[in-house]
Amino acid sequence: PAAARALGGGRWQPQHGAVARHGLCSRPYQSNSSFDPEYIMSKSTAAAGLCSWCLNIVRFYGVYCEVEPKRLALEE
Numbered sequence: 001p002a003a004a005r006a007l008g009g010g011r012w013q014p015q016h017g018a019v020a021r022h023g024l025c026s027r028p029y030q031s032n033s034s035f036d037p038e039y040i041m042s043k044s045t046a047a048a049g050l051c052s053w054c055l056n057i058v059r060f061y062g063v064y065c066e067v068e069p070k071r072l073a074l075e076e
Helices: 002-006 027-031 035-039 045-075
Strands: none
Touching: 027 045, 035 045
16 A cells, blocks of 8 residues: 555656655665575565565665766756
8 A cells, every 4th residue: 555655556667766765665674684685585585585676676776866967967
């Protein structure tokens, strides 16, 4: 429900940062030593995949926020 709304009801685009902004993959999880795909893999491969996705989408959004202003400036 809340996650689906944050993701735009299936029309989700990572550059909009809904996951990162709404805390679905918030920073406290990133600092938790057990929130590691390799550690979680021993418990559940599906959970490890979600963990990896979460960490990577937050990284992507960070890079996007850094690059997008430069890309827009280049277009002008």
